[in-house]
């Protein structure tokens with residue numbers, strides 16, 4: 211399989227590249243292929259004739275996006291449109307990554323979002339990512355859109371940040387060895403290696419085209435997630451719960467980000483549990499913290 215990977219320096223891209231290392235890969239970062247440049251995209255795909263494009267490029271700075279609608283829209287909405295048109299014109303499959311932020315995040319906590327549930331993004335990031343999904347659906351038929359959430363892997367991410375914070379406090383007196391973490395946002399952490407595996411299996415099994423929720427299995431809160439990180443690492447640092455209200459951010463965070471993975475699971479792809487994924491991540495050699 212000949213595969214073009216866009217945004218190849220990003221966090222997810224690194225895991226995708228590793229999973230697909232036995233294929234013929236054409237890696238592009240923004241310098242080699244700016245996905246917002248429609249002409250460049252058409253020419254690049256026509257000249258390279260890949261079987262698959264995996265779009266790992268995105269504008270992912272959720273808070274900054276609130277003040278950067280134009281650029282976020284270019285990258286998250288126009289870019290996928292350019293890739294979809296190129297994919298259609300050159301008979302190749304487009305794989306794209308979307309997000310839980312396309313939903314409003316206000317569903318009762320005993321409910322989960324299915325792929326078809328009404329969309330109501332409340333952030334610039336979410337709005338532009340939803341526009342990207344629609345642009346793909348309108349411009350090509352052979353696509354996979356994987357909505358993921360709470361992604362971590364080989365790059366700056368929540369797990370590394372919280373680990374570093376706690377390790378930085380390890381010589382503090384006990385009463386000062388604590389962190390505060392939001393405890394009223396619910397979702398599924400997702401290890402980039404596992405998302406890359408889902409993508410690999412989707413292509414290998416040729417599952418039906420369409421939109422799939424693709425996170426690790428099970429649900430938690432950032433608070434519980436942090437406790438699990440410290441438990442696995444054996445770090446002694448108290449985790450104190452706070453509410454979203456006590457920790458305001460420029461972009462509104464969804465309370466309920468619980469995505470149902472039933473559709474993906476029904477294709478025969480094994481949904482891997484978030485606790486096991488976290489353990490594998492913390493044991494892997496890509497974790498940047500010295501214990």
Ligand SMILES: NC(=O)c1ccc[n+]([C@@H]2O[C@H](COP(=O)([O-])OP(=O)(O)OC[C@H]3O[C@@H](n4cnc5c(N)ncnc54)[C@H](OP(=O)(O)O)[C@@H]3O)[C@@H](O)[C@H]2O)c1
Pocket residue numbers: 216217218219220221222223239240243244245246266267268269270285289307308309310339358359360361362365
């Ligand atoms: N991270 C999460 O928690 C999360 C959650 C849900 C969904 N997602 C989705 O998952 C996907 C992968 O996320 P990630 O965390 O791996 O992202 P990331 O690390 O921010 O990587 C995105 C990459 O896209 C590149 N890029 C930006 N503009 C570009 C352009 N015009 N043309 C080509 N490349 C461009 C960036 O390059 P520069 O750095 O040089 O700008 C960067 O290397 C994204 O679609 C994201 O929306 C992520």
